[in-house]
Amino acid sequence: MLRGAALRVTRPRVAVLSAVHTHPHADTDSIIGAVRRDLPEVSHQAVYNTLHALTAARLVRRIQPSGSVARYEARVGDNHHHIVCRSCGLIADVDCAVGEAPCLEASDDSGFSIDEAEVVFWGLCPACSRNSL
């Protein structure tokens, strides 16, 4: 995958890419933790660098719901959306009915040239929903 994106194959990069694949929607800190289970010596800077490089190469997607830190996921290219729990922050994927970006047309684009419509559904996850009764 890395070679396909014209990126050098280094241990930290392989570990980060793999961590993002095994931990969907994880924040940077969790990814650093996961990577260090394989490579205890990686610097946080290397992880930040790699995440930026992978994001720029479209191998991972960066998401950041309001009030949350940056999170990353490896599911790219299918323009799916997310549901975020207002209470615990849990994130789940939602398939996009349309499949191609932008899946939605703006009623009035104010002269902008739009290339993507990002949808975030807000609500309560099953567990928090139960607890709030």
Next chain:
Amino acid sequence: MLRGAALRVTRPRVAVLSAVHTHPHADTDSIIGAVRRDLPEVSHQAVYNTLHALTAARLVRRIQPSGSVARYEARVGDNHHHIVCRSCGLIADVDCAVGEAPCLEASDDSGFSIDEAEVVFWGLCPACSRNSL
């Protein structure tokens, strides 16, 4: 408005509420600046407190597109959406065709109880669009 929300009417609060009305989509720093034109002595903390209180009271809405700091707007209750310029960060409003939250149904809610669908359109504003030609 403040009294209607059972909030004490203080000078900082009036100034913040007014600043949010006159500066749509402004970030906290701009709001602090605008407020200090009226009340030079307000602390940044008072502005943060007030913005949180107003947000909780639903008198203002907090928005935070990926990679941006928190921004606030006074247009509430009509569930409109936003277009964000990828290049300069400019934000414009887009009316929601439906008008009531959630304006969109998730194809599969994963057991979540959803109360809002937030839509962010990404693209280039007219000026940046022209410059990139």
Next chain:
DNA sequence: GCCTAATCTTGACTGATTCCAGAATAGCGA
């Protein structure tokens, strides 16, 4: 195997936001 540019390590730094303790004050009741 060597060379060079890309990448990594280390450690300091920034900027937004939050935490805290003491001073000020809005709005209640007398």
Next chain:
DNA sequence: TCGCTATTCTGGAATCAGTCAAGATTAGGC
């Protein structure tokens, strides 16, 4: 109108995610 009390504000320190920068390391082409 006056005083009381809880809420709010001030000022300053602290936190936390993320960025910057310089020198050491290393992947990958020759």
